[in-house]
Amino acid sequence: xxxxxxxxxxxxxxxxxxxxxxxxxxxxxxxxxxxxxxxxxxxxxxxxxxxxxxxxxxxxxxxxxxxxxxxxxxxxxxxxxxxxxxxxxxxxxxxxxxxxxxxxxxxxxxxxxxxxxxxxxxxxxxxxxxxxxxxxxxxxxxxxxxxxxxxxxxxxxxxxxxxxxxxxxxxxxxxxxxxxxxxxxxxxxxxxxxxxxxxxxxxxxxxxxxxxxxxxxxxxxxxxxxxxxxxxxxxxxxxxxxxxxxxxxxxxxxxxxxxxxxxxxxxxxxxxxxxxxxxxxxxxxxxxxxxxxxxxxxxxxxxxxxxxxxxxxxxxxxxxxxxxxxxxxxxxxxxxxxxxxxxxxxxxxxxxxxxxxxxxxxxxxxxxxxxxxxxxxxxxxxxxxxxxxxxxxxxxx
Numbered sequence: 001x002x003x004x005x006x007x008x009x010x011x012x013x014x015x016x017x018x019x020x021x022x023x024x025x026x027x028x029x030x031x032x033x034x035x036x037x038x039x040x041x042x043x044x045x046x047x048x049x050x051x052x053x054x055x056x057x058x059x060x061x062x063x064x065x066x067x068x069x070x071x072x073x074x075x076x077x078x079x080x081x082x083x084x085x086x087x088x089x090x091x092x093x094x095x096x097x098x099x100x101x102x103x104x105x106x107x108x109x110x111x112x113x114x115x116x117x118x119x120x121x122x123x124x125x126x127x128x129x130x131x132x133x134x135x136x137x138x139x140x141x142x143x144x145x146x147x148x149x150x151x152x153x154x155x156x157x158x159x160x161x162x163x164x165x166x167x168x169x170x171x172x173x174x175x176x177x178x179x180x181x182x183x184x185x186x187x188x189x190x191x192x193x194x195x196x197x198x199x200x201x202x203x204x205x206x207x208x209x210x211x212x213x214x215x216x217x218x219x220x221x222x223x224x225x226x227x228x229x230x231x232x233x234x235x236x237x238x239x240x241x242x243x244x245x246x247x248x249x250x251x252x253x254x255x256x257x258x259x260x261x262x263x264x265x266x267x268x269x270x271x272x273x274x275x276x277x278x279x280x281x282x283x284x285x286x287x288x289x290x291x292x293x294x295x296x297x298x299x300x301x302x303x304x305x306x307x308x309x310x311x312x313x314x315x316x317x318x319x320x321x322x323x324x325x326x327x328x329x330x331x332x333x334x335x336x337x338x339x340x341x342x343x344x345x346x347x348x349x350x351x352x353x354x355x356x357x358x359x360x361x362x363x364x365x366x367x368x369x370x371x372x373x374x375x376x377x378x379x380x381x382x383x384x385x386x387x388x389x390x391x392x393x394x395x396x397x
Contacts, residue, residue, distance in 0.1 A: 029219035030367060030397040033358050034071035037229075037286040037344070037389035038062045040079045040091070045150035048080040052090035061386030063095035064103030065372050068380065069393050072161045073216055075284040077229045078387075081117055081155030088114055088157055102383040109159040111216075115171055117155045117209040120148030125200050146208035147231065156227055156285075158214050165215040165222070170267040172211040177204045177248065179264045180255070184244035184297075195239040208245060211252055213267075213275065220364075220397070224281040226253055232288045233296040243297055246288055250300035253283055257309045283310070283359040286389060290353040292336045301357075310359050313366035315341045316392050320373030320384065325352045343371055344389040358394040367395035 040059060042048045052059055066074065080087055096107045121144055126133050128142035141147045148154055158164070177183055178201055186195040194201065208231035216223050230249035236242040255265060256274045266272040275281060283304060289296035291305065304310060317340040325339025333351040335342075342352035358369070372391040374380035384390060 030395055031073065031218055031220055031223070032069070032071045032393055032395050033282050033284070033360060034069060034074040034391055034393040035077065035284040035286070035356050035358050036062070036065070036074060036391040037077040037356060037387055038079055039387040039389070040076070040087075041154050042080060043149050043153070045152075046082070048087045049082060049090065052087055052094060056095075058386055059091060059095045060100045061102075061383045063091070063098075063107070064100035064383040065386065065391050066096060067100060067103035067105065067107045068383070069372055069391055070104065070107060071159075071391075071393055072218070073223065073225060073282070074159050074391075075225065075227045076157040076159065077286045077389075078154045079114075079157040081114055081152035081157075083116075085114060088112060100383075102380065109161060111160040111162065111164045113158040113160075113164050113166070113169065113212070113214050114155065115169075115210065115212070116173065117152060118146035118173055118205055118207055119144060119155070119209055120151040120153045121145045123203070125203065127196075127200070127204075129195065145205045147235070154209060154229065156209060156212070156229060158212070158225060158227060160216050160225075162216050162218045165217060168215045170213040170269065170271065172207055172252070172267055173205070174268050175206050175211075175252075175266070176202070177206040177245070178202055180206060180248055180252065181264070184248055186239040186241040186244045189238050195241055206245070206252060207249060211249070211256075213256075213281075221280060224275060224279050226256070226275075226281050226283045228253070228285045228287070230285075230288050233294070243295060247297040247300040250287060250289060250304060254300075254303050254307060257281075257307055279361075280363050281309075281361045282394075283357060286356050288355050290337060290355060294350065294353050294355075304357075304359060309361050311362050311364055311366060311396075313360075313369065313394070315354075316343075316358070316369040316371045316394065317341055318371035318373035318390070319375040319378075320381065320390070321352055321371060323376055324373075328352060343373075343392055344387075346388060356389055356392045358392050360394060360396050364396035367397055369394040 099106050123145050134140050141149050188195050209229045212227040214225040230246045231242050233243035233246040289301040321342040322340040328351040341354045343354050343356040345352050
């Protein structure tokens with residue numbers, strides 16, 4: 001098991017409880033699964049490519065964290081998509097494949113998956129109801145299918161040590177929000193009417209980026225990486241359209257796992273229905289919903305955490321999250337959730353929250369987990385500030 005150095009004391013303690021006669025050949029196949037919101041995006045089309053063509057200290061820190069943790073399968077959120085995959089090539093060749101300060105040995109992923117997302121793709125509709133379609137700046141972003149200043153902003157990238165079955169990948173970029181049974185259609189509280197008229201509501205896409213089912217052929221069998229990045233439940237108005245969308249983006253995964261006849265649940269390739277009952281999976285991503293804190297509608301994330309097909313295991317934690325939470329508490333930002341479970345620091349207005357998740361399915365055995373958020377005085381802390389989110393990992397066998 002490849003353990004980050006800042007977790008070695010914990011690992012040694014656990015090892016003391018196991019047999020010391022085991023040899024490497026006796027260790028069963030295992031996987032390290034991870035998610036990481038990298039903040040590798042630009043407000044300009046092609047901006048990430050230009051950044052990675054230079055010498056990006058930001059990208060070097062992200063790569064260093066990945067080199068430390070060395071996941072077998074990882075989802076990167078907020079990694080701008082480009083049709084030529086140039087940014088993904090550059091990140092692999094110029095950053096992951098080069099030993100980074102504070103990182104580890106060069107890291108190579110032979111397989112990857114990336115695809116278009118809804119962010120920045122203009123809808124041709126007045127989605128923010130400001131009386132204007134498109135426009136510039138934030139107004140233009142608000143009228144895209146998913147908020148973004150150019151197509152592909154805040155995209156997703158899957159990296160894998162093992163082959164991806166691309167012919168079996170399912171994407172749900174185009175699925176209509178109104179197709180979801182019981183969809184939370186936003187209401188203008190002042191008017192008591194729906195925020196969007198029927199014509200607009202019928203066209204809206206559910207996913208703010210996309211929802212992907214990426215099957216990977218691993219030593220443990222095929223693992224379905226269920227990848228997404230729901231919209232933050234903020235940056236809206238009294239109608240709380242983003243809170244409603246975040247809730248329903250999360251509920252899509254619940255529907256996908258529940259089984260049963262779902263003729264409405266059709267992917268972009270025209271295949272309908274949910275995930276097979278015997279399939280192993282892992283839900284991955286910055287899900288933008290804390291179980292108890294923040295502005296999200298918490299029932300949606302709790303339904304995933306408590307879903308009968310999701311493995312029960314100790315919540316990933318870190319020293320850095322606990323330390324940072326204590327600092328905020330002294331300033332009066334009190335959280336109901338356990339400080340050590342947070343996955344990101346979102347500033348003096350929001351404090352720390354748990355927004356990033358790795359949720360393996362039942363059928364796996366849990367070996368360990370953590371959040372790469374080292375204590376402030378540790379050497380690893382120098383590479384942990386590349387994003388306001390921190391990498392979350394879970395080891396399974």
